[in-house]
Amino acid sequence: MERIPILQMGQFLIVTIQVDMHDRLALTLQDDLTSRISATNAKGVLIDISALEIVDSFIGRMLANISGMARILDAQTVVTGMQPAVAITLVELGLSLPGIKTALNVERGMQLLRAALGDRQADPEQDDVDAPVEA
Amino acid sequence: MPLSKRDLLPIRAETDIVMVRQAVRKACIEQGFSLVEQTKFVTAASEIARNTLEYGGGGEAALETHIEGVRKGVRIVFTDQGPGIADLEQAMRDGFTTGGGMGHGLGGAKRLVEHFEITSTPGVGTTVAIARWK
Ligand SMILES: Nc1ncnc2c1ncn2[C@@H]1O[C@H](COP(=O)(O)OP(=O)(O)OP(=O)(O)O)[C@@H](O)[C@H]1O
């Protein structure tokens, strides 16, 4: 079955969405992430959508669901790299994505997750997170 | 309005929604839409295509590109033979859903495009047309 890969980096799970997802693929990602969070005890989830050309209500709802379920499992979610045209469109569509944290890019997203963990003296080697995340 | 091209796209499965998005994107680029215009129009088309599949039980989309003098436009008409919508005003309202959605599809799509038309007859089906001119 077609799947979006989930990478683990320490206490964080990282997903880069690089395809125009059909609805079932989005739901599979939602389920996979939820089970990975509980299996790995991850404290943060970063979803990079910089390659996504649209976010419609279905994808928006998936992002909100992931963030909500992660919270129940005691993990923070941050969505990174939303294209400006996508953000403008989402607002007009009427989706405010309540409760979803966003960051400009993966690096800032990681900072946000670390800060949320209160992990101030992060391992310096782990700071190098702006390298492209392989899917 | 002189028509320059018309393609029929089936909407029978979830993957067809992706095909519709890609075909609409291509048409918008051909017509010289800006990135924001493309994104809004493609997103609106995606919402309506999903409704056609989810509530209309499937149907088809006729994607048209138009050239009228220096003006260029894209229009897409979604048709299904599903149960139809008894109360259109209610269906258009943000937050109204009979499915598991957030009820932003129809209202949101209308805000995202210049021209939005919906006709529906209970027991016969639903037609939604959206269009945008450059
Ligand atoms: N093609 C259709 N045939 C029959 N009913 C429809 C059709 N399109 C929309 N509806 C009805 O109108 C309601 C509102 O549609 P709308 O797209 O605004 O919201 P939704 O699909 O329920 O949720 P969302 O789009 O936010 O995920 C639907 O719940 C459904 O009852």
Ligand SMILES: [Mg+2]
């Ligand atoms: Mg809808």
